[in-house]
Amino acid sequence: MPDNQKVIVRFPPSPTGLFHIGNARTFLFNYLFAKQNKGQIVFRLEDTDKERSKQEYANDIVENLKWLGIEPDFSTTVKQSERSEIYTKYLQKLINEDKAYISKEEVKEEGQRDEVIRFRNPNKKIAFHDLIRGEIEFDTTELHDFVIAKSLSEPIYHLAVVIDDFEMGVTHVVRGDDGISNTPRQILIQEAIGAPRPIYAHLPMILAEDKTKLSKRNHGEKVSVSFYKKAGYLPEAVINFLAMIGWNPGTDQEIFSMEELIKTFDLTKVQKKGALFNIEKLNWLNREYIMRAPHEFKISNFKNQIEKTKWKGSEKMKNEEFMTKLMKILLDRIHRWGEVAELLETNEYDYLFDKPHLEKEKIVWKTQTPENAKENLEKVLEIIDTPDKIMSLAEETGKGEVLWPLRYALSGKEKSPDPFTLIDILGTEESRDRIKKAVEVLIN
RNA sequence: GGCCCUAUCGUCUAACGGUUAGGACAUUGCCUUCUCAAGGCAAGAAUCAGAGUUCGAUUCUCUGUAGGGUCACCA
Numbered sequence: 001m002p003d004n005q006k007v008i009v010r011f012p013p014s015p016t017g018l019f020h021i022g023n024a025r026t027f028l029f030n031y032l033f034a035k036q037n038k039g040q041i042v043f044r045l046e047d048t049d050k051e052r053s054k055q056e057y058a059n060d061i062v063e064n065l066k067w068l069g070i071e072p073d074f075s076t077t078v079k080q081s082e083r084s085e086i087y088t089k090y091l092q093k094l095i096n097e098d099k100a101y102i103s104k105e106e107v108k109e110e111g112q113r114d115e116v117i118r119f120r121n122p123n124k125k126i127a128f129h130d131l132i133r134g135e136i137e138f139d140t141t142e143l144h145d146f147v148i149a150k151s152l153s154e155p156i157y158h159l160a161v162v163i164d165d166f167e168m169g170v171t172h173v174v175r176g177d178d179g180i181s182n183t184p185r186q187i188l189i190q191e192a193i194g195a196p197r198p199i200y201a202h203l204p205m206i207l208a209e210d211k212t213k214l215s216k217r218n219h220g221e222k223v224s225v226s227f228y229k230k231a232g233y234l235p236e237a238v239i240n241f242l243a244m245i246g247w248n249p250g251t252d253q254e255i256f257s258m259e260e261l262i263k264t265f266d267l268t269k270v271q272k273k274g275a276l277f278n279i280e281k282l283n284w285l286n287r288e289y290i291m292r293a294p295h296e297f298k299i300s301n302f303k304n305q306i307e308k309t310k311w312k313g314s315e316k317m318k319n320e321e322f323m324t325k326l327m328k329i330l331l332d333r334i335h336r337w338g339e340v341a342e343l344l345e346t347n348e349y350d351y352l353f354d355k356p357h358l359e360k361e362k363i364v365w366k367t368q369t370p371e372n373a374k375e376n377l378e379k380v381l382e383i384i385d386t387p388d389k390i391m392s393l394a395e396e397t398g399k400g401e402v403l404w405p406l407r408y409a410l411s412g413k414e415k416s417p418d419p420f421t422l423i424d425i426l427g428t429e430e431s432r433d434r435i436k437k438a439v440e441v442l443i444n
Numbered sequence: 445g446g447c448c449c450u451a452u453c454g455u456c457u458a459a460c461g462g463u464u465a466g467g468a469c470a471u472u473g474c475c476u477u478c479u480c481a482a483g484g485c486a487a488g489a490a491u492c493a494g495a496g497u498u499c500g501a502u503u504c505u506c507u508g509u510a511g512g513g514u515c516a517c518c519a
Contacts, residue, residue, distance in 0.1 A: 013519095016518080049518055051518095052518075053519095109517095112517060136449085138448075147516080149517085156517070158519095177450095181514040205512080207512080211512075213512080213513075244468095246456085248458080254467090273450055274449095274450075274513085275455085280470055281456065365478070394477075399477065400478045408478095413479085415481085419477085
């Protein structure tokens, strides 16, 4: 292959399910490779399986590709289902040249044809160079005369792929390593139709926690890209995470923008070993991205989350100041935006909206008497406008003895943000009310 | 089972044949305004095993072991 030839890679999804996260990574690596070589990315829907291919899946793939920001050149989109004349032409030629033949079959199962088209296997050794794994050699004898089409107008995957890659001028085939064992038979077909051999690069698979291939069947909804979108992960974080599975720049850098990835990515430095999909790391990364985002972006994401909760349209939420303060509190407790709605839907933060229910014993800090708690609360009541004074009081009197009753009086929770943050968001009036209420509870 | 691929902390990984085997996530401990969270600091944690080559193997070779992939008229 001449060095000056334009790089052409492909995104060839099969619309038989929601867009798979492992597929997304394969496409990402294709995308990075093409972009850094100023190449082209062709999009090809491999929908020759009429039973399993669905339009809604094709839509899901396109939609999520756009969401992730790794779009191929959609203007050259090709659907295999619309290319049967082309496949027929090649098939006919192969048969004419006796490189393939119509084979009479014994029907063993329902739906099987009594006639298919088989490839006349030259039964030789095929060696190819893989950009990631080096030399790989197969003896194709074990493949026998494999089937390449069900009929003249119904090609099987291997035939369609080879013809399409040839006609589209694909220079680099970058795919998952479950494609390795398909390679020899595809090379055989290439040689038969006189197509040049593309350069291969087989990426290691992404594995689930149980170290097996990520599959919908065994690992549920977490295999689809749309799950991450719904859960409130940012596309930039997902991309960053996907890129770091099986590849790294050899430096300590962890956070990468798309531009940086395009610049530093190196296909030949991709790991050979399959890697586990470690969602803990994705969570960490996503949080980093959330925290680094501009304020307006945080606000709009936060508002979107509110719309999904019971506080949607509530008076408090209409108050921008309250909402911003609430966001600040929740931002410390989430790794993905979806958690905002999830947290607000529990009753964990209800005290920020309504007065809490107080239990007498819980107002009192473990080292103090109820009398002392009451006394401290009353002192706080007088200096509630000045946090510094409350802190001084706490330092003199004992932090736990002042801050615990105060915080509990305000929240009615054993776990909550600190009392200063609570006073700030509740306001001094409301805070006073709640402290007085706590004092009453202590008396009775 | 045949064929193919792979093998460094729990996980993702770094290390021209010579390093106290480095970083990140996670974990644990401490600090920070009582609790929670966030943040800061610190710690523990790995070269699959056995032979060889070599003055010296994580690194090269072989064998074993383990794991994964693939063996369709699916893609």
